[in-house]
Amino acid sequence: MTELQDGVGAASERIAAYLRDAILFGDLLPGQWIRQEEVAARLGTSRLPVREALRMLEAEGLTEHEANKGSRVPLLDQHEVDVVYQMRERLEPLALTESLPHLTADQIEHMEHVQARIEADVQLTEFLVLDREFHLTSYTACPSEQLVTTISRLWNSTQHYRRAFMLLSGPDRRWVVNSEHRLLLDAIRRKDPVDGERYLSGHIRRTRIELAQHPEVFAAPPS
Amino acid sequence: MTELQDGVGAASERIAAYLRDAILFGDLLPGQWIRQEEVAARLGTSRLPVREALRMLEAEGLTEHEANKGSRVPLLDQHEVDVVYQMRERLEPLALTESLPHLTADQIEHMEHVQARIEADVQLTEFLVLDREFHLTSYTACPSEQLVTTISRLWNSTQHYRRAFMLLSGPDRRWVVNSEHRLLLDAIRRKDPVDGERYLSGHIRRTRIELAQHPEVFAAPPS
DNA sequence: ATCCCACGGACTGGATCCAATCACAAGGAA
DNA sequence: TTCCTTGTGATTGGATCCAGTCCGTGGGAT
Known part of the structure; x- marks a missing residue:
């Protein structure tokens, strides 16, 4: 929703903020996989800070991680x-x-x-x-x-x-x-x-x- | 406390388990900084999975992270x-x-x-x-x-x-x-x-x- | 003696390359 | 036809190297 303000703060923080908005505003739906490379390309960074950002979001209850399969927005019943x-x-x-x-x-x-x-x-x-x-x-x-x-x-x-x-x-x-x-x-x-x-x-x-x-x-x- | 069982599961998971035990058994005290390199050397891996492990522990409420300063066990009043x-x-x-x-x-x-x-x-x-x-x-x-x-x-x-x-x-x-x-x-x-x-x-x-x-x-x- | 600034060490943050794993599809046998 | 197997592509996991940041220390000026 809000555009990424580049240069402000650490990369992983900016990526986390970007994804957080995308999830909270409904651009990313529950059950949808989040591809690290796709996000990295979209924001012009490497995959590494994306991985860190996904861990942060996990701590906030916004994503869940599955080994060797990736992260996604949790699907609740x-x-x-x-x-x-x-x-x-x-x-x-x-x-x-x-x-x-x-x-x-x-x-x-x-x-x-x-x-x-x-x-x-x-x-x-x-x-x-x-x-x-x-x-x-x-x-x-x-x-x-x-x-x-x-x-x-x-x-x-x-x-x-x-x-x-x-x-x-x-x-x-x-x-x-x-x-x-x-x-x-x-x-x-x-x-x-x-x-x-x-x-x-x-x-x-x-x-x-x-x-x-x-x-x-x-x-x-x-x- | 318990020794690290090498080869079982992903490295970041093993490291997280190791640190989790260390914190819960009191080997790591609140307020104490956790040096990534030290843990990596101790367990024979690179710093990268240690970073992931620290994020996981953060999600579990066992550590807190400060930008450019590192992770530590939270000190509660x-x-x-x-x-x-x-x-x-x-x-x-x-x-x-x-x-x-x-x-x-x-x-x-x-x-x-x-x-x-x-x-x-x-x-x-x-x-x-x-x-x-x-x-x-x-x-x-x-x-x-x-x-x-x-x-x-x-x-x-x-x-x-x-x-x-x-x-x-x-x-x-x-x-x-x-x-x-x-x-x-x-x-x-x-x-x-x-x-x-x-x-x-x-x-x-x-x-x-x-x-x-x-x-x-x-x-x-x-x- | 005290304050300020610059330097250096130690540590975290990020990029690139390589390895491991998983899912899916195509092909062969029953 | 159906089930199993195998191979291939896509994606995540890990290692190494380099850059950026913070903090303490020491020297110099006032």
């Missing part, structure tokens, strides 16, 4: 995605509670701004980016590195299915998301971890259950 | 370890509930056998291995790959602090662990997820709170 959402239901409230006392007024203002854009702009791709931004911002003040990176991994690995779901559910239920976000934001403003955890886990749980009613999202793609 | 334990309190009961219906009689028998050895053998290193084996076995039938690997990462990253804690708390409270394990095992035998989650989260929570009373475990090691 419906139950696995359901469990990931259950993991989020349990971990994200913890992250919120840990983050809440350290959240600055600026960061809360940023969430307000992001939510306003979510309500104004209904483009799918933009929504996915902003929704992610909204939630992850609320965890930025969390003092535990592990917790935040684990949650990021969970978001990463289910991004494709979130997009497919939003695509066929349409904007009809978008108002529910907005209401939940508003209530969550209010609890954060009041620095109330109890209400925060309640609205957050409810938000994730409702999404999980609605997603469970759309098994067609998990139809095997053509090989 | 007391609060971060506390949060990791809280994550375990929330995730492991979920894994148990997911695994429970699919656990075979053989696997439960294996847990019984491991627990018997825990009660018999009080060696520290052996205890750490067996305790890990006991819990992870109860999750092996969990159908979600992500959940199990995430939990493994959490165990990995806190292994050193678990050892340090057991070392200075001594075997006095070992009977508590055994009672908790026995109750958990009984709930698993009865295929009762409610009791299983209760005993499991209690087990982890008690450990977390006892660990919180030993801040000396987190004293900065000499540079």
Whole structure:
């Protein structure tokens, strides 16, 4: 999606950023093999930094590696995605509670701004980016590195299915998301971890259950 | 600890296994830099597979990488370890509930056998291995790959602090662990997820709170 | 004596070449 | 026709060499 800015940072980092975008924006679909040489040629480097980049992405839950066969975007079945959402239901409230006392007024203002854009702009791709931004911002003040990176991994690995779901559910239920976000934001403003955890886990749980009613999202793609 | 079995599997996998053991058994301490060349010379390979191995370990939460400076075992502060334990309190009961219906009689028998050895053998290193084996076995039938690997990462990253804690708390409270394990095992035998989650989260929570009373475990090691 | 800059060693990062492995397709035998 | 086997092309895995970066050290100037 975004073009590669050459010269900035280490090559492996740039390649990782390029592939990360390609996966999160849906240019690379689950199950699709990622050929090292192809990526290297596309970005004008050797295969070596590509290999390093693929390992980094693996650590972020964006790819999986098979010996002598290569890397690909993981293909999850419906139950696995359901469990990931259950993991989020349990971990994200913890992250919120840990983050809440350290959240600055600026960061809360940023969430307000992001939510306003979510309500104004209904483009799918933009929504996915902003929704992610909204939630992850609320965890930025969390003092535990592990917790935040684990949650990021969970978001990463289910991004494709979130997009497919939003695509066929349409904007009809978008108002529910907005209401939940508003209530969550209010609890954060009041620095109330109890209400925060309640609205957050409810938000994730409702999404999980609605997603469970759309098994067609998990139809095997053509090989 | 265990010697490298040369010729078996890919080099990077063997190196990863070697380093993994070194970290989990405490030969490599948190904060300690891992020199690629040193490892390569020690194992008779070039630096390249060592780099790959370090990326793999990073994905497992065993090392962290800094650009142009190298990899090292992450150094966690007391609060971060506390949060990791809280994550375990929330995730492991979920894994148990997911695994429970699919656990075979053989696997439960294996847990019984491991627990018997825990009660018999009080060696520290052996205890750490067996305790890990006991819990992870109860999750092996969990159908979600992500959940199990995430939990493994959490165990990995806190292994050193678990050892340090057991070392200075001594075997006095070992009977508590055994009672908790026995109750958990009984709930698993009865295929009762409610009791299983209760005993499991209690087990982890008690450990977390006892660990919180030993801040000396987190004293900065000499540079 | 103290601060600054330049040099050097040590280490990681990247490129190229070669080896090993796997998948697939074509051909032969039952 | 169907199954097994074998060979070939494509792709990943590994080794060696070279470039880039960081950090500490030592000399010189103020």
